[in-house]
Every structure is written in C-alpha cells, then in structure tokens.
Amino acid sequence: MSASIHDVARVSGVSTATVSRALRGLPTVSELTRQKVLRAADSLGYVISSNASSLSTGRTNAIGVVVPAINKWFYSSVLEGADQILRNAGYDLIVYNLGGSEENRQRVFNRAMLRERIDAVLILCRALLEVEQAVIADLHYPSVVVGGRFDGGISVSIDDGDACGKAIDYLAALGHRRIGFIGGQTDDSSSFSVSRARNEAFGAAMAEAGLEVDQAHVAYSDFTIAGGARATEQILSDAGTGAGSGTGTGTGAGPGTGLPSAIFAACDEMAFGAISAARRNGLRVPEDLSIVGIDNHEAAEALGLTTVAQDPLGQGAAAARILLDALRGSEPKPGWIVTPSELVVRRSAAPMSLTHS
Amino acid sequence: MSASIHDVARVSGVSTATVSRALRGLPTVSELTRQKVLRAADSLGYVISSNASSLSTGRTNAIGVVVPAINKWFYSSVLEGADQILRNAGYDLIVYNLGGSEENRQRVFNRAMLRERIDAVLILCRALLEVEQAVIADLHYPSVVVGGRFDGGISVSIDDGDACGKAIDYLAALGHRRIGFIGGQTDDSSSFSVSRARNEAFGAAMAEAGLEVDQAHVAYSDFTIAGGARATEQILSDAGTGAGSGTGTGTGAGPGTGLPSAIFAACDEMAFGAISAARRNGLRVPEDLSIVGIDNHEAAEALGLTTVAQDPLGQGAAAARILLDALRGSEPKPGWIVTPSELVVRRSAAPMSLTHS
DNA sequence: TTGTACGCGTTATCAT
DNA sequence: ATGATAACGCGTACAA
Secondary structure, X not given: OOOOHHHHHXXXXXXHHHHHHHHHXXXXXXXXXXXXXXXXXXXXXXXXXXXXXXXXXXXXXXXXXXXXXXXXXXXXXXXHHHHHHXXXXXXXXXXXXXXXXXXXXXXXXXXXXXXXXXXXEEEEOOEEEHXXXXXXXXXXXXXXXXXXXXXXXXXXXXXXXXXXXXXXXXXXXXXXXXXXXEEEOOOOOEXXXXXXHHHHHHHHHHHHOOOOOOHHHEEEEOOOHHHHHHHHHHHHHHHOOOXXXXXXXXXXXXXXXXXXOEEEEXXXXXXXXXXXXXXXXXXXXXXXXXXXXXXXXXXXXXXXXXXXXXXXXXXXXXXXXXXXXXXXXXXXXXXXXXXXXXXXXXXXXXXXHHHOO | OOOOHHHHHHHHOOOHHHHXXXXXXXXXXXXHHHHHHHHHHHHHOOXXXXXXXXXXXXXXXXXXXEEOOOOOHHHHHHHHHHHHHHHXXXXXXXXXXXXXXXXXXXXXXXXXXXXXXXXXXXXXXXXXXXXXXXHHHHOOOOEEEEOOOOXXXXXXXXXXXXXXXXXXXXXHHOOOOOEEEEEEOOOOOEEEEHXXXXXXXXXXXXXXXXXXXXXXXXXXXXXXXXXXXXXXHHHHHHHOOOOOOOOOOOOOOOOOOOOOOEEEEOOHHXXXXXXXXXHHOOOOOOOOOEEEEEEXXXXXXXXXXXXXXXXXXXXXHHHHHHHHHHHXXXXXXXXXXXXXXXXXXXXXXXXXXXXXX
C-alpha cells in the first residue's frame, strides 16, 4: 500500500540499513546521505510501520492504561495527566476500558494486556481482585497503580484516611455531631479497594473526633451522582420521621433517631447527588444539611461544594514518570507514593450553631 | 521472552500453521487437534503477538481516536460510547490527544495517525484546520468525525442551529428580550468549527425570534468553566452600571444598556462558570439572571441547569458502528448524521414576568 | 486435515 | 560510513 523502507532505499540510492539508521538519527551516517534519505522519505510520504519496528526491536512505544470507565471525572483526569507526559516521551496511549461487564474485565486482564502491544501499563482502579493483583505481579513489564494504595507494587494516591479525617474534623469543628456517610459498596473479593478504605477511614475519623456513628445515617451505593442521590434518599427516609428540618430526637444509636445534620460523601459525584436529593426532600444546603465531599471535581466550585481536593492530573503525571524511568532501565522499588489532599471550604457546609440551634 | 507459536506447535505436536488455524477457529481443523492446541497454548500462557499478526495480515485490530482533550465531559463521553462498541468487536482503542500545543497537534496529524498502528480513526473535534481536513481526506482507511458537521466526509453531531433555536425560543417564550450569549472564540483558519456554528446559530435564532442582539451582552472565551465565568464577568462589567438587579435602561443597542435578563451559554461548562460568576456579582439565578446551556452535562441536574441535552455516548456509539461497517467492507457515503437534541427544563431559567417586572 | 515455506517491514549483526 | 542478510512471530498460499 504505502511506501516501505525499500522504496526509500531505492529512491535515495542507499541500502535499507542506511535508511533505517538515517531516519533514526544514528551518528554513523554522513550528513549528505542523511539529507538524501530524508528528502526521499519525505517525497514518498514514508512513515515507519510501527508493527515491523516493534517486531524487530521488541519495543512498541505504546503504554496501556486500564480504566474502569473513561467518562468519569477522576479517571479521565488521571488519563489526561499521564498522557501529557507519555506523549512528550513519544509513547502512544492504548486504553483498556474495563467498562462494567465482568467478562470484559477478564479479557483485559487475561489477554489484552499481554498481547505485546505495550511496553508498560498504568492501572487506574478503585478495586482489584486477588487474581488481578496476581496478573499484575506476573507482568513482564513495568506497571503502576493509580487511585489507591496497592501493596503488591508501585501505587500513587492520596491517603484516604488523612483525607477523610480532614473532612470529619472540619465538620466536627463546625459543631456537627450527627454526621452521616455515603460511600461505595465494598466488594469482599477485592483486598484492594478504595471504597473500603474510605468507609473504614470514616469510622476511624469519627472515633478520633470522639463522635459516634449512627448506622441509620450511613448508606452505600456506587460512586456516581445517581448513587449519591440514592444513598442520601435512603438515609433521609430511614432516619427521618419524614421530610422536615431535622428536629431529631437525639444523638443515640438506632433507626428513627432523626436526620444527620451533615453528610460526608466518599466522592464529589456522590455529594452532587446528595445535594439534589436534599433539595428534592425540601432540605436546604447547608441550612438544614451540611455536605462535604472528596475530589474537588471540576463542577464543585459552581455548586459551592466544600470538599477535600486531590489532584488527579498530578497523580497521572507522577505515575507516568515512574513508568518512563522504569523503561529507561531504573528498577523502581515497590511502594506507595502519597499525593497531597487539601480541604477546600465553600458553601455546602455551615456551622451547626447557625443552623440547627 | 514469552512463548511463541513454535512452542505451542512443538508441545501440541503439530505445525505452526495448524496452531494458527486452530487458534483462530478456522473450520479446517479436526476437533481433536484443536483441543490439543488449545490445551498447549493455555498451559504455556501463550498469547498471540499482535505485532507479528498485524505485519502479516495488514490489520491491527485497533482504532485511533483523536481528541482535543480527554478530561472534558463531552469528549470522554463520546470516547466511552465508542469504546463500548469497538471493544465488543475486538478492537483496541488508541488515543491521540491533541492536548493544547500546536506542535503536538501536527505530530498527530502528520505522523502518529499514519504509522499503520490503526485500522480506522474516529476524529473528535470542535474545529479542524484546512490542512487537517486534507489529511483526513487522504487517509487510506475509514474515518468519521464526531462533534460537528464536517462536509469533507462522514460526521455525527447535533444540529447546532436547531439546538440554539430551542434555547432561544424557550427564553423568548419566558418573556426574555435582552438575551446575552457566551460562546467560544472562533479561529478563522478553521472552516470547520463548532464555536462558529453556535455563535452564528445564536444570531440566527435571535433574529428568528424577532429579538435584537446587544453586542454588550455577547462575550467569547473558551469552552470551559473558567472561560464561561470570564465571559460572564465581562458582560456584567461591560453592560451593567454595576452589580445590580438589572434595572437597565431599555432594550436598545450599544454598551451600557443594562444587564441582560438571560444568558445563553454555548455549552454547559460555560454555563456553570456563568452561574458562579453571577453569584459572585450578587446576582441570583434565576431571579436576577436566567441561564441556559447546551449539553446536559452530568452535573447539570445537581446545579438545576436548564439546558439543551445531547447524547455523546450515543454519538460515539453511532460513529463506532459506522467505522465497523466500513471495516467490514461497506463503502459508507460521506454525509452528516444528525443526532437529536432536546430541551431539559430545570431551575436556572425563569419567566421574565415573575422576576424582572 | 495437515505441513512446508515464503512474505510482511524493520532492526541488528557482521562484513567491508 | 555503508551494505548484505538473518532474525522478529505470525498468516497463508501451495503442496501433500
């Protein structure tokens, strides 16, 4: 179809070996012939066949990225951050979308990732099954996990415990005592799970703040806007005696103990859903219900959401740099790279004294 | 490094040709030997080398996707929609991120896309330079453009004129006459440009509604939250005599004619920024300023944004299907495939009579 | 139904 | 500084 290295060789009057050298900028080519070759290649519209090149060198100049979904703010942001670095280093990005179905997830882990199409892999995950962790460990090329702490290899993420602590401490300082929580369902077959990490971190932070957790104020769903709305509705209907302004009966445990005065969401998307749900139930935010999230999603500012910010772009870039280093021969040590998180105060959480007095 | 087809052949006691046939499910293999081969492949952990395979067949089983940025709601949604279809058809996705710099943009169009790494390409774009359109036309494999009307080939998008009309008609029906607009800057070197299409569509829709456009109520920036905020600030400071409730002096043209009673944003991200900016200027939405967007971004509901919805997931899927058809041999005709848009009424726009009377 | 042998387009080795 | 040639791992005539 298109021109091959032989065509270029013929037109420029040298051997294919010389063409290859000239095009790759190797020093063992005279300036004159290099010019000839470049001109010929240009006039023929020649572009190297990455397949043939890969077959010969063993390198693909491509990096795989495993993502649970592309159209989620966190994942797409990490992707963007990683891509900026990798692109500049001359690598293409191949996206392996786990996309819901278990079947596809298996295909990615058992075949796609091993087809010799990539030189390294970035794994962007909220949870990893044991088998998947084993696959990663057996990979014969570098890998980095982004989004949570993964003790089996190199990982990049915020410290969930720390981030949750910041949110709870803030709410506690505002005077809230009945703090609810909406988080992700934890899949027991995953030993690696951000949902679980944050769920546990919530409990720990509450304990540290000297606050009791009312199970009627806790609900789980998935890390989406709709999920956050569902979980919030559940708390409002389970705990409240109806839609009111939260004139609960006390702070004791058990159902029907009144509404929480604040809800901490395990991610901003869930917090968005919580805001919608609160409004639908006639609750004003923050007058009747304070809400705090994690992420600092791009839409958080417009919504006035108080949240614990993290920097996915930076995490993607950091992970990409580690991969590049590894590809250059350094043998990075397994370990957890903690990236910073920071409380961003906006309008969705208010002092208890001003509102629930 | 890892097992090759020769290893499988040796272990299963047949030739490499038979292994190849068995693994691809060709009918000319006895069931017995197929089983032998599959077992051997399995025990060796054999996975086909996509490079060698591609080199031999000429097909890569990968599809390129050109995107201006990954971490934007619209683009990542189209990506997700396309990926679902392509993945099921056995194709990998290679992402070519144009990512800001002009230099990188050129690299993608002049080299990356031509490296024989992909069988077809999906081009996701808001604007295309003439040279880029030429590159696409010369491609020796199928291509589809998503996001705007591209007369040089096959494209999938909403009808911008129609979508803008729906927004303006709605605002007009609400009684608004001083309707402002925030849109994207138009790059004159692109004959293909969504920004321009929407900017022009705004003017046309206003004319059709019998409304005059006050240039002091129009501002351009980029399609981001920050861009929307900037553009809105500009209108508020240019047109208003200060931050007030819009007790302007009339509907005539010229600067300083008072604030618009409504702003139409060319995309939801800009609308988000407009909401923030309005709030910062002491304007309530919708009491003092009605706002309508285009997209139905995932966060639009939580914000109560009235908007003209489009379905990027569906657009990505539609484009992917066209590509698959083309790869199967059909010769799709160039043309514009219009996908539906629909007004979604929420709380960010209110009747003029209730608010500005 | 199965095996042999060549070709795909590069790179790397070894000469020259 | 350059050329000839053998890999790289697979698909596929063609032959058996």
